[in-house]
Amino acid sequence: MSTEDTTARRRGRRPAGQDTRAVLLEAARAVFAENGYERATVRSIAARAGVDAAMVNHWFGGKEGLFAQAVLKLPFEPDELVPILRDGPDDELGARIAHTFLTRWxxxxxxxxxxxxxxIAGHEAASNVLRDFFSQFxxxxxxxxxxxxxELRVALCASQVVGMGLIRYVARFPPMASAEVDTLVAAVAPTLQRYLTGDID
Amino acid sequence: MSTEDTTARRRGRRPAGQDTRAVLLEAARAVFAENGYERATVRSIAARAGVDAAMVNHWFGGKEGLFAQAVLKLPFEPDELVPILRDGPDDELGARIAHTFLTRWxxxxxxxxxxxxxxIAGHEAASNVLRDFFSQFxxxxxxxxxxxxxELRVALCASQVVGMGLIRYVARFPPMASAEVDTLVAAVAPTLQRYLTGDID
Structure with a gap:
């Protein structure tokens, strides 16, 4: 392997890395579909993609992260988001979550x-991974x-965030389907803020 | 038809009426599945069930209501719920909605x-009917x-109500999946109350 290749792989965002990543995601979708979440292994997914299993753990944080990216296609990872969202006043956390969620999706x-x-409606495993994602996040x-x-606060936040996504992107209720991000952030941020730090009794 | 039969039909909740209702719902599921929502007609559903089309309109308020009951299986109808929910102080409306939704489901x-x-994830028609239901309700x-x-308030309420159902009944996040109704009502009622009558800017 040339020095150039090695550098590209290490950074993991260069074209070569992206190709391997795409191959891995495709292999993961196939193995999860064939075996279900429980019986699928990182080893078998890596083998099908022709890469080392260590690379899966490096890029995706293991089977759960791979499922999140390959099947749930979450446009973010908890570890990446937490520092971004913590960067600002605590009493605007709800607004930053709503804004980040909406702009990413x-x-x-x-x-x-x-x-x-x-x-989520079809696979219990998808719910488990989503739950772990929200919990970790x-x-x-x-x-x-x-x-x-x-734990209750996490579930309440998930109910509002996922519910907003369902109404905006899937059921497409007007005007939520086409509303400006800032309009929805203003409406939903106080809800998330209360679920995170306020009175829920 | 005997006097007893006529009375049973008029009330619509007696055994004879329930049988006809079940046959109609089954016919509706079949016709919606075969033709899709747009091309299905009340006339063809009634014909398959062997009942008069007027009865469909009487019991279900037409095609939309039939779809809501047969396919979405909503455990309530807007016309029935509104008077129940209006019966109480305006500032406890959010609590009554959360309580009614949770106990019915x-x-x-x-x-x-x-x-x-x-x-909802699979049929655009289902989203349309759900949207009309929430809008009317x-x-x-x-x-x-x-x-x-x-319109925005309706969509916001729908996002919280449907999101709570998704997290409680489908994704089953603890402790929301098993929480007492009153626990969830206490947490979610202020959200619905604000979406209904409060500041959303």
Missing amino acids: DGVGGDTFQALIRS FTGLLSDLGSDRL | DGVGGDTFQALIRS FTGLLSDLGSDRL
Whole structure:
């Protein structure tokens, strides 16, 4: 392998890396479809893609992250998002979450969210991965804020975030389907803020 | 037809009426599946069930209501719910909506909600009917309250109500999946109340 190749692989965002990543995602979709989530292994997915299993863990954080990217097609990863969202006043956390969620999902198109909802309605594994994603994501966000009843708060945030996506991208209720991001952020941010740090009794 | 039969039919909830109703729902599911929502007609559904088309309109309020009951399996109809929900203080409307939604859907079992989500993810017609249901339902509720931006308020309420159902019945996040109704009502009611009558800018 040339020095150039090695550099490209290390950075993981260069064309060569993206090709391998696409091959891995395709292999993952096939193996998850054939074996289901529980019986699929990182080893078998890596073997089908012709790459080392360590690369899967490096890029996707293991089977769960691979499922999230390949099947749920989440346009973000919890580890990447938490530092971005923590960067600002605590009392505007709800607004930053709503804004980030909407701009990311608007960016990849509504079909991706529809595929997510179909996965959730059809596969228990998809729900498990979504639950773990939200749990990891919001627990990371909430860890310093001193809120009680974290698990319920995470579920409440998920209900509003996923519900907003369902109405905007799948059921397409006007005017939510076409509303400006800022309009929806203004309406939904106080809800998320209360679920994160406010009174829920 | 005996006097007893006539009375049973008029009330529409007696055993004889329920049998006809079940036959109609089954015919509706078949016709919607074969022809899709747009091309299905009340006349063809009634003919398959061997009943008069007028009875479909009487019981279900036409094609849309039939689709709501047969395919979406909504455990309520807007006309029935609005008077129930209006009966109480305006500032507890959010709590009454959350309570009614949860107890009705708990009563029919989570599978029904899963079927609803699958319909929405798979059929545009299902989204249209759900949208009309929410629009009719919340517009009826909001008509006297003097709120502005009714369409956005309806969509916001739908996002929280449907999102809560998705997390409780389909994705089954703990503790939302098993939480007492009153716990969830306490958490979600202020959200619905604000979307209905509060500040959303």
